[in-house]
Amino acid sequence: MSANITVSDLSVSFRSARGYVPVVHGISFSIRPGETLALVGESGSGKSVTSMAIMKLLAPAPMTRIEGRAVVTDNQGNPVDLVALDEKQLRHIRGNRIAMIFQEPLTSLNPVHTVGDQIAEAIRFHERLSKAEARRRALSLLEQVGIPEPAKRLDTYPHELSGGMRQRVMIAIALAMEPDILIADEPTTALDVTVQAQILGLLRDLQRKKGMAILFITHNFGVVAEIADRVMVMYAGRIVEEGSVLHVLSSPRMPYTRGLLASVPRLEHAGLGQAELGTIPGYVPDPAAPPAGCAFHPRCAHNKPGICDVEPPELVEVRAGHQLRCSRWQELCLEGGVR
Amino acid sequence: MTTAAAPLSVFATPAWYQNRTLRRFMRHRLAVMGTVMIALLIMACVFGPYLLPYDDLKIDIRHRFAAPFTGDHYLGTDALGRDTAARLLNAGRISLLVGFFAMVISTVIGASIGVIAGYYRGWLGAVLMRIVDAFLSFPSVFLVLVLAAFIKPNPIMITVIIAATSWMEIARIVETEIRSLRERDFILAARMIGASSRWIMFRELVPNAIGPIIVAATLTIAHAILLEAYISFLGYGIQPPLPSWGNMLNSAQQYLGKAPWLAIVPGLAITLAVASFNFIGDGLRDALDGRSDLK
Numbered sequence: 001m002s003a004n005i006t007v008s009d010l011s012v013s014f015r016s017a018r019g020y021v022p023v024v025h026g027i028s029f030s031i032r033p034g035e036t037l038a039l040v041g042e043s044g045s046g047k048s049v050t051s052m053a054i055m056k057l058l059a060p061a062p063m064t065r066i067e068g069r070a071v072v073t074d075n076q077g078n079p080v081d082l083v084a085l086d087e088k089q090l091r092h093i094r095g096n097r098i099a100m101i102f103q104e105p106l107t108s109l110n111p112v113h114t115v116g117d118q119i120a121e122a123i124r125f126h127e128r129l130s131k132a133e134a135r136r137r138a139l140s141l142l143e144q145v146g147i148p149e150p151a152k153r154l155d156t157y158p159h160e161l162s163g164g165m166r167q168r169v170m171i172a173i174a175l176a177m178e179p180d181i182l183i184a185d186e187p188t189t190a191l192d193v194t195v196q197a198q199i200l201g202l203l204r205d206l207q208r209k210k211g212m213a214i215l216f217i218t219h220n221f222g223v224v225a226e227i228a229d230r231v232m233v234m235y236a237g238r239i240v241e242e243g244s245v246l247h248v249l250s251s252p253r254m255p256y257t258r259g260l261l262a263s264v265p266r267l268e269h270a271g272l273g274q275a276e277l278g279t280i281p282g283y284v285p286d287p288a289a290p291p292a293g294c295a296f297h298p299r300c301a302h303n304k305p306g307i308c309d310v311e312p313p314e315l316v317e318v319r320a321g322h323q324l325r326c327s328r329w330q331e332l333c334l335e336g337g338v339r
Numbered sequence: 340m341t342t343a344a345a346p347l348s349v350f351a352t353p354a355w356y357q358n359r360t361l362r363r364f365m366r367h368r369l370a371v372m373g374t375v376m377i378a379l380l381i382m383a384c385v386f387g388p389y390l391l392p393y394d395d396l397k398i399d400i401r402h403r404f405a406a407p408f409t410g411d412h413y414l415g416t417d418a419l420g421r422d423t424a425a426r427l428l429n430a431g432r433i434s435l436l437v438g439f440f441a442m443v444i445s446t447v448i449g450a451s452i453g454v455i456a457g458y459y460r461g462w463l464g465a466v467l468m469r470i471v472d473a474f475l476s477f478p479s480v481f482l483v484l485v486l487a488a489f490i491k492p493n494p495i496m497i498t499v500i501i502a503a504t505s506w507m508e509i510a511r512i513v514e515t516e517i518r519s520l521r522e523r524d525f526i527l528a529a530r531m532i533g534a535s536s537r538w539i540m541f542r543e544l545v546p547n548a549i550g551p552i553i554v555a556a557t558l559t560i561a562h563a564i565l566l567e568a569y570i571s572f573l574g575y576g577i578q579p580p581l582p583s584w585g586n587m588l589n590s591a592q593q594y595l596g597k598a599p600w601l602a603i604v605p606g607l608a609i610t611l612a613v614a615s616f617n618f619i620g621d622g623l624r625d626a627l628d629g630r631s632d633l634k
């Protein structure tokens with residue numbers, strides 16, 4: 001089966017007082033129908049910028065520069081490159097072939113319109129439909145996203161709903177046109193843990209029914225394990241490790257991924273004298289002044305001067321479908337630093 | 340924000356008390372007074388002329404300068420023996436209508452320019468806001484007088500002229516409001532689902548800025564009524580025999596010593612109307628701002 005979205009060599013730079021600062025460096029990936037790709041990284045690693053660049057929701061041309069290709073299928077079944085489209089053409093793709101849900105469901109809904117109106121309008125942007133017909137579709141969407149008493153909820157305002165309900169409404173809006181690709185930018189971060197699990201379950205169900213591809217952005221490995229098929233770890237605007245969830249979570253090879261995994265709190269460690277939580281020292285580098293060599297070497301426990309701070313490592317395939325970016329990965333494997 | 344309406348309803352509160360905005364407005368005494376005043380004024384101007392025994396244009400030389408509360412002319416008569424009460428109420432119709440329509444026109448112009456400038460920013464926003472600045476730096480009374488000198492002064496033209504010189508404040512308020520609103524997530528979400536710029540401006544942004552627009556519009560009525568009074572007083576506005584509060588003042592000035600009520604009556608009407616609209620504006624400002632509950 002061909003991919004629903006193919007991103008190749010996507011780079012994003014922001015204009016600053018001293019020229020363009022690259023924030024995302026040549027990212028490539030594709031997602032097949034029914035597949036979920038998780039994009040993981042710290043704040044400032046460029047994961048949200050990547051998704052906004054694909055949707056072309058960043059500030060327009062002189063402020064940002066987007067290079068590369070992001071190919072999706074348009075309504076007629078032809079491949080189109082989102083990067084090359086103008087705003088008017090994009091309007092027919094956004095919300096129709098590709099949709100997005102955000103972290104904060106309260107601020108993503110317009111406070112002055114009812115939930116039903118907002119869903120109905122999302123449909124009417126793309127389809128000639130009477131208001132009554134659009135309202136019926138909105139009702140069935142609310143039902144599909146598991147909102148109790150959907151007929152009653154149509155006429156409520158966003159502030160009258162709980163966080164989980166609001167996120168369900170956002171999902172209903174995003175899925176109104178049955179898009180091929182759903183970008184979920186930390187959709188559960190602002191929610192309670194129990195609600196989180198419900199929303200993840202809902203996304204998985206809807207994905208199974210509609211066969212859409214999901215790009216799931218998160219910094220939570222628990223969520224990754226729950227929903228993703230493949231993981232892509234980003235650091236300083238580059239993919240540093242990519243592979244199946246099984247490979248990456250059970251045997252991470254790149255020291256950054258391992259650091260991230262070590263910093264996940266685990267209940268089973270709490271009582272066993274291992275309460276010390278792993279942290280990665282330092283901060284994400286300033287994109288305007290990146291370190292020489294591997295972008296991660298100043299924070300890396302396995303940093304070897306002369307190797308890591310000289311040549312930026314390439315992305316290499318260490319086994320089928322598992323790639324990473326580290327100059328010393330073979331040595332680190334032998335040292336037994338990796339399970 | 341919570342909706343704790345149901346358990347509260349065990350207390351016997353009137354229905355309007357459930358609405359926070361209305362409740363805050365009702366707590367603003369001057370604003371309530373202003374609303375009542377304006378309601379009375381409008382009713383008097385609409386129905387009054389039918390109830391009064393005299394026509395506002397009927398000249399009766401034998402009863403010139405009748406003092407108020409003496410004969411059957413409740414507010415006396417003017418230099419031509421016309422009934423002041425009838426003239427006042429008919430003038431009120433014109434003055435209030437001019438004020439209202441000037442407000443409508445200037446709100447539409449100002450809000451549109453403000454929304455476009457705030458949404459697009461960049462060179463378009465800069466050019467629009469510099470035009471606003473240019474209009475603001477021009478003394479509007481003189482601008483109105485110059486324009487009025489060239490245009491046939493009927494009520495419609497006066498309305499247009501007043502509107503043309505009072506939309507800038509609204510444009511500024513709306514522009515600031517839209518600038519901050521457009522950075523909110525729901526605007527991003529609207530773009531995400533394929534909304535056009537026009538949709539985002541007028542269906543997503545404007546409804547969220549309606550509070551400040553209403554407040555500014557209310558204050559603009561007061562301003563327009565005052566401006567109409569200025570230019571009519573100076574003789575460039577509504578032309579006699581058609582009465583307006585401004586030109587009643589104008590014709591009263593030569594008899595100030597002899598018949599002071601001719602100036603006091605329309606002067607009082609202008610002051611009452613303008614002050615009431617200003618009070619309503621203040622009340623609305625507090626009522627529409629949720630934070631004023633904390634005070």
